[in-house]
Structure formats: C-alpha cells, structure tokens
Amino acid sequence: MVLTGLVLSQASHPPCSTSLPAAPPLSKPINPFKSPRLPSQIHAHLILTGAIHHSASLHRLSLSCNSLLRSLVNLNLPFTALLTFSELTQQWNFSPDRFTYPSLLKACAQSSSSFEGRTLHGQLLKLGLAGDSFVVGTLISMYASCSDPQSAMAVFNQTGGSGNQVIWSSIISGLAKNKYPEEALRLFLEMEETHVESDEVTLTSAVSACAELKDLAMAMKLSSAISKERRKSSAVDRAEEMFEEMPERDLAARVRSSNSIVMLETAVVDMYAKCGALDLAKKMFDEMPERNVVTWSAMISGLAQHGRGEEALALFRTMLEEGSVAPNPVTLSAALSACAQTGDLSSGTWIHAYIVRSGMSFTAGLRNSLVNMYAKCGSVGAACRTFEVAAAEKDLVSWNVIISGLAMNGQGAQALETFRQMQREGMKPDDVTFVAVLSACSHSGLVEEGRRHYGSMEEVYGIRPKLEHDGCMVDMLIRAGKVEEAEEFVRRMEGEPGREVLGALLSGYAVFGELRRGEVVARRLLREVQPAQDGSYVAYCNMLKGRGRRGEAKRIREMMEERGAKKIPGCSTIDVDGVVFEFFSGEGLGQELCELQS
Template sequence: MNSSKQFCLSLLSKCKTLKSTKQVQAYVHKTGLDTDPLVAGKLLLHCAISISDALDYARRLFLHFPNPDVFMYNALIRGLAESETPQNSLLTFIEMRRKSVFLPDSFSFAFILKGVANYRSLRDGVQLHCQALCHGLDTHLFVGTTLISLYAECGRVDFAKQVFEEMSEPNVVTWNATVTACFRCMDVEGAEGLFSQMPFRNLTSWNVMLAGYTKAGEVQLARQAFSDMPIKDDVSWSTMVVGFAHNGLFDEAFGFFRELHRERIKPSEVSLTSVLSACADAGAFEFGKILHGFIEKAGFLQIISVNNALMDAYSKCGNVGMARLVFQSMTVRRSIVSWTSMLAGLEMHGHGDEAVQLFHEMEESGIRPDGITFISLLYACSHAGLIEQGCAYFHKMKNSYSVEPAMEHYGCMVDLYGRAGRLQKAYEFVCQMPISPNAIIWRTLLGACSFHGNIELAKLVKERLSELDPNNSGDHVLLSNIYAVAGKWRDVATVRRSMTDRRIQKSPGWSMIEVDKVMCSFVAGERQNKITEEAYDKLTEIMSKLRVEVGYVPEVRSVLHDIEGEEKENSVSRHSEKLAVAFGIAKLPKGRTIRIVKNLRVCGDCHSMMKLISKVYRIEIVVRDRSRFHLFKDGFCSCRDYW
C-alpha cells in the first residue's frame, strides 16, 4: 500500500463528522485515489456506518461509482439496514442482483437479513432464505445466525430452531442467538432446554438467560441464574437492575445496584443509566439524589447519556428544578436527547411557556428538532392551553423541518383541542386525519368528553373504540363514570353488565411513595398489613380534620348508586393515593415534599382532597399519575383541574 493511500485511510478513520469526511473526500479526489476500490469502498462504508447523519450522502456518493463492487454494495446495504428505513436495504440488494456482475456473498445476505428483521417481514425473509440456500450460504455461520434472529423477530421460533438444527457446527454466538429467539417468542422452556444442552457457554450466554427471564417476568428464575453465574460483568448487574425495575420490584432493583457498589465493581455508563431509569420509573427521588452525588464524585458527568438519564430521573421524580439545574450545568455539548429530555420534563409539569422558550433556545443553538421533540412541545402547549401556538408548531414541524406527522403528533393535537373544550373541532380533526386513527386517539377524545361532560359525543367515540379495542377496561369505566356523573344510572348498569358479560376486569390502582429510601406500595382495597394499618389510621385522622376545618365531603358522584352513602364514602376513601399521602404525612419529616407515583389517573375526589391537604397541612404534594404531574400547594393544583 503506497503512502498516499495509507495516509487517506488513516485520516478517514479519525473523521467524526460529515464535514471532516467531505474534506478527506476532496483530498482523495485531488490525488486521484477515488478510482481505487479500497479507498472508495472505505469512504463509502465510513459515511454509511460511522457518521450518524451521513447515510444520504453515502447514497449520493454511491451513484458516482460506475461499477460498484460487492464491498460497496454491502456497505450501503448495511447502512440502510440499520437506518430508520430498513426497507430501502432490500431495494439496494435487488439492484445489486440486477445490475452487478458480482454475486452476493455471506456479508450481503447477513446485512440484508438484518434489514428485513428490522422491519419484520416474514415474506421477504423467507424469500431471502431461499436465495441464500441457492447460493449455498444458508448454513454459513454468519448467515445462519442472522436468519435465526430474523425468524425470532417475526415470531417464528419453529423456523429459527429448524435453521439452527440444520447448521453442522454452530458456535456459541449461534447458540446464544437461538436461546434469545426462544425468549423473544416467549418459549421459556425451549430456551432453558437449549441452555442446558450448550456444549460451551460464555458470559453472554448467562446474560441472555438473565435478560430473557426478566423480560418474561420470571424474576425468581433470573435471581437463581444470577446466583449460579461463575462470573458476572457490568451487563449482568445492569440486566438485574433493569429487569427487576421493569417488573415493579424497585427495592430489589436498587438492592442489586447497592450490592454492585459493595462488590467494588465500577459501574459503567450502562448500569448508571439503568439504575437512573429505575429511579425515574419508581419516582425514587431520594435514591436519585444519592446517585447524583456518586456520579459527580466518580466523574461520570462528562458522559452525555448519564446527564440525560439524570435529567429524566429528576423530572419523573417530580423535581423539574433539579432537572433544569443538571441541564444548565452540563459541560459536554448537549445532544438532541438532552434538549428533548428537558423539554419533556417541562411538559410533564405543565410549564408550557418555559417549554416554548427552551424550544427557541434549541433552535438558536443549531440543534435540529426531530419528531420526538415535537411530541413534547405539542403536549407542553396542550397542558398550558397554548392552542394557537400548538397549531403553529404542528404546521411548522412539516413545513420547516420536514418531519412527517406520526400518530403521536395527531394525538397531541386531539389532546390540545380536547383540553380547551373544543370537542367538535377535535372530532373533526380525527375524522380528517390522513392516517387511520388508532384506539389511543379515540381514547384521548373520550377523556376530553368525560371532563367536559359531553355524553352524546362520548357515546359516538366509545362506538369507534369498541371496534378497535373492545375489551379495554379503562374505556368502559370512563364511559360508566360519564353516565354516573350525569345521573344516568340505567346506562351505568348497562356498561357494567357489559363488562361482566365479557369478563372485563378493571385494573387495580396502586400508588408508591419513597420513605427512608424504601419504596412503599399501596393497592386499592388490599388486605391490611402493618404498613397499611398505619396508613388507614392516619387517613381517618386526616379526613376528620378536613371535615371539621374546611368542610370536606367525599365526592361520590361516580360511585355506583345502588350502595349506601357511607359505603360510597368508604369506597373512595380506600383509593391508593390517599393511603400513600397519609403514610407520607405519618412517616416523613414535617415540611418534606410528599412524592407519589400512581399507575392510573387520579380520580376527582382524590384530586380535591389533595388540594385541601396541601392547604390545611401546609405541605407540597407531587403526584405523578398516568396522565401527568400534579403539584398541590396552598390548595391549588398545577394542572388547573384538568388532567
């Protein structure tokens, strides 16, 4: 290799941006090396794979080569397969078969199969499998392993196993891929059977089992496998933290992280972002603060993903001020994720004007917003009642930034109109959508009908929902409550009877609160234990005080009319968020903000009671429900009584 060619390749390997890559390309062209297959292929590969925003440039570059070789085709297919539009990788593969004199090799098939797996087309996958068979590459280790993953993505574990069985000498990567395929298709027994037969296992094999068990909800089996592991790495610990958190076992998840620390294993970026994600899900503010201190001392604040995870954790734990402080203190260049995370935090807490201001700062900084950014921005406008601005941003998204509206963006607009009480406009908007509205769109409109008491439109919307998702318990309960508030008890009975006939059960409500760095959970109507007894005793005292001092009367309009008044009051008093706030008042130091996470929407009575508690007890209460954050202070709520 001559020195000029070597110099070019060395320069190319150091390029981190499209701008610097173009400078190298100019030098390549000037020196006449653009006709050299190796240099041209490496340049194309670098644009297609190594530079995040250079795939379109790679496609244009590819067109300049009159006779691209198989390496060039493979580079472009690989880049397209891993892009947001993996379908285009198949078009390039087809073009290669038609125009090129070169036959596809094992890399060609592996890359294109990965692309088909990413858009989950069983039909295309089977056809490519047949082509690989014709070229004698179907049992090639690289191709066969990718075929196994493809069939798993398409839900055909039987096909995946068949490919595996036809391979003469599968290596450990192939075994691991097949075990993963079983877990992906919820075949836990099949995965266990293969794992027990493996002639050799590596650390990845054990980690596959941990991830598979936790994703299947088999946390005890995961715990046993973790205990049996001969060695563990950071991925093992991170898998246990994330897996237990995703199964709602937050104390156990935090316990694994503490144990990791005791074992003097230095946590990585992955484990830190994992445990911060668990804090965000659980609303574990105090534990999050401890992690923040550790991250600062260990020097992890130089890692952008850790900063982003820390912001997200603070926002979801109900302290957007701390999230803003992390954002403003970042010493590394903020990414699109950083700006969007901060925007989402402001949106969740109803700070619409601040979110709009932040979006303008983002534009001025040169960061180009994407579809996720606009979802947060539109919801921020919705929560703040900024109708005209929300509509303007919806149009700006496509006209100025070429972001095609997705279902989530249309949902934001329905929410925007619904919150403002413009229900007919919202309904017309849904009917005129260029894509078919899904159940979430109609459910958003049903929620608006519930809040504004529009029974006729609610019935119409519920009919549409019944066609798309007939067994959703929340829709039935919401319609039942609309009828109950309006005093239409015959209609309430009809809806409830329909639920009974279809065996549709309402999801039980639960709430969590962090006390002494331990997550305490309360479930509506659960059997009493030592913790719930203390919560009930304190709740009785609180309700008595509210009755005397501010005349509190439980709101029971939506409770079934065929039970006695005292029973109705008992029904709403057992709601999990009331028990959680009572337990917080009993156990937390006086003046400490009470932070609660709830899986369902807060009901009207709980919302009213929280406002009164914040006023009478002079405390701040932060509740994160399924819809948004509520900050109760001095008898008012940040949601302005719309949620």
C-alpha cells in the same frame, strides 16, 4: 492503501443474491508508510515480547509470515497487519496460502476495511481458495463486520447450507449484529434441521435475535437448546479438578469457555426480560454461578422497563452490597429509570452523588437519565441544572427529555422557550420532540401556538404526524373547551383514529357531560381498539353513573374484569429516612401510619 496483487473491479465482486436490502459501501482508508525492514523489525519485536513463541528465520517465509500476521491481528493491530502483508508481498516475494487469509480478513473486520476485504476476496477467487472451509467463516464475518450482510449471505449461499459449525455461527452472528433478527433465527432453525450442533456462540446470537424481536414463543423454542448448552457447561465445570491436575494448562482456553457461557446466560436473561417473562429472567439470573456487569444491567433494566421499579432498585442495592461487580453507566441509567418510575428522589440523588464520587465520566445517556429522573420526581430545578451542565454534550435526546420534563411539570411556557432555544442552537427536532411540544401547549392552553407547531411538522421539518401527535391536538382542543373543533379534527384524519385520539375525545366528553357523543366513542373504543385502556372503561363508567345509569355502569365494570383490564389506583409516595412508603387509594392506612410514627 491498495493491497498488492489484485484490486477488485465491480465486475469481479462476488454476487449478492439475497433478499436483504442493499447496504451502502464502506471503506476506511489506511495511511501507508514504506519501510523495507518493517517485517523484520516487527518479527523481532514480537519474539522479544513473547507474542510469538518461535524464532523461525525469514527464510522459512510462509510459516514465519503467517505467524507474524496472526500475531499482529491478535494484538489488535489490523492496519499494521494489512500494511505488513503489502510489504511482504512486494519486498519479500511472499506467496500467501490458505492460512494467511483468515488473519487478513480478521484485520479487515477489526478495522471495517471493506475495500481491502473485497480485494482479498478477489484474490481468494483467483487462487481457488474462496470455497475453502478454513476461510469461508472469516470471509462471512468480515463482510458482516463491515455492515455488508448482503455479501455475507452471498458467500454463505455458495456453501449450499453444507457448512460446518463455524460457518453457520458466522452467518447467524453476522445477521443478528446487523439487525436482521428474523433471518438470523431462520438460519438457526435451518442449522438445527441439518443436525449441525450449535455452540454457545451460535446460541448467544440466536438468543440476541430473539430478544430483538421480543418473541416469547421463539424464546421458549430456544429453551431446550439453552438447557443443553448449560448442561455441557456443567460437565466442563466438573472437569475442572482434572484440569487442575494437568501438567500444562491452557488457562486462556478455560477463560474463553467461562466467558462464553456467561455471555450466553446473560443473553438469555436479556431475552426473557425483553419478552416480558421477568420471572424466567430472574430464575436464570439467580441460577447463574458467575455474573458480570452486563448480567446485572440486563436484569435491573428489564425490571425497570416493565414497571417493577422497586424490585429493580432492590436488586441494584444488592449489587452494591455484594461488591463483586461495579456498576457501569448502563446499570446506573437503569437504576435511575427505576427511581423515575417510583418517584424515589432520595435514591436518585444518591446515585448522582455516587457517579461524581466514583469519577465516572458522564455519558450523554447517563446525563439524560439523570435529567429524566429529576423531572419525573418533580425536582424541576435539579433537572434544569443537570441539563445546563452538559453544555456542548447535549444531543437530541437531551433536548427531548428536558422539554418533556418541563411540560409534565406544568412548565409549559418554559418548555416552549427551551424548544426555541434548541432551534436557535441548530438542533433539528424529531417526532418525539413535537409530542413534548404539543403536550406543553395543551397543558398551557396555548391553542394557536399548538396549531402552528403541528402544522410546521410536515411543512417545515418533513415529519409526518403520528397518532400520538393527533392525540395531543385533540387533548389540547378538548382542554380549551373546543369540543366541536376536536370532533372535526378527528373526522379530517386520514387514517383510523387510534386509542390515543379516541381516548382523548372520550375524556373530553366526560368532562363536559356529553353523554350521547361519549357513548358512541366509548363503544367504538371498547369494540374496535385493543387493548382498550383502563381509563376508557373508567371514563365511560363515570359518565353513566353521573346520569344515574348505574346498571349499565356495573356491566361495563364486569366487562373490564372479563377482558383483564384493571383500574390502576391512585398512588402517592413519601420518603422517610431513605425508605419509600406507597399509599394506594382505597387501602387502609393503619399499619403504614404506625410505621411512620415509629
């Protein structure tokens, strides 16, 4: 649909003077339909349904039409709002004003109608309204919603940084949503310097940007602003008794305020979790008077992602016991990840049954989480059955998960056959796929096939091998006893070998007793590659002790302690009546055995 009035030419588009990289233009066509009675019909319908609360006639056209357009947008009918505006201007000689455009720009944002939004911007420029603070915020939000942060920045820059809270909030939120977290945080700090007070919406955007960057130092800088906003929220809570005594209550405003602070606190939980500050995340989580499913999901996911699977599952069980919030696919995926991490097949199977009983639809992500859980818990058959049920819903991640699962369970031949099936079905592999494929070749001793797949990465698929792929190749050659060929492969590498490659080489030297060569690699690994893996220290220590050089091995152990590297002990788990027992190497078994026997 072409809006009546002015259609923007390229020359009349607002300038995009910003350092952000250019984004491709977006436009979603609108299917037009003609009806001269449309405005009257919609207006009458909105009055009858209570969507607008006055019966102004169409003779009071400006007020009535603005109310009509605003109501359509509030009812999430953006295409109807834009079409109605077109009909109003053509059939009813309606002249839009500064109160008309925010609704129209919101309609463009809702429908990602970039072309129509630019057309409206052109009208604003010609009417002299483009600098009106009432419309600038919605103009920025429109461009951001249409994935055009460059134009959003251009509009913001025209304010000279003197905008109000709404304008600042619009640009910070827009940049954060479009994956420009550094710019979003930079502007948030600028806003604070100009003494424009942030609200919970602005702060939520800044917190989300910080979470995207996993910047704990910035997270701590935001903590004072977060505390201030939460104190304001507490003051609002204390005013609730006064609110209850009011003769007319704006219940919608109260709900919006409550939702905003929950969103902020949830974003803070997510930020701390992604930054690795799990204790701070849990403290915020525990202090929240109200939690929604996103809050629970963020906390459970954060624990699972940082190796605290048992705590994640305990929190998931608490969520189910409280019963105030039902888990969604994101929550369940996080819980399944925790099951995979702890090897808790019993809980993973229960979650699978819960999904079926609840009638929840199996999203691709949820099904992939199930396949991953079954594979990492060693139930290869269940993983394959769950994968096959997906049929047409299989995406690239689905194939990567099942191929990796088969490879890690020693089913190299089946993993490679699955990879060939994936190719037959027209799915193009990515770099993650080839890590799984090369790992399968390594564990199955298929050196020639591994070489062929490695060579095809760049030649056939245009995928440049990464250090993970190089590490798989070195590991494969070492396992096959081709130590000299592994060394030659490392020498031919274009870049510096990382810890994946050097670690695989060191492990090979340890297996074949190549102490002299192993010492060279070990010293380089411990000196140049940070953080060195604990396995590197252990392999070097074992090599030294095997040659009777216990004093040197002791010094390496001391170096481990100085650098904070810890040897991860071997661990086995056993599930007894739904309770998972863990046994670590070097620990006494007396108490655990008594518990099992009882």
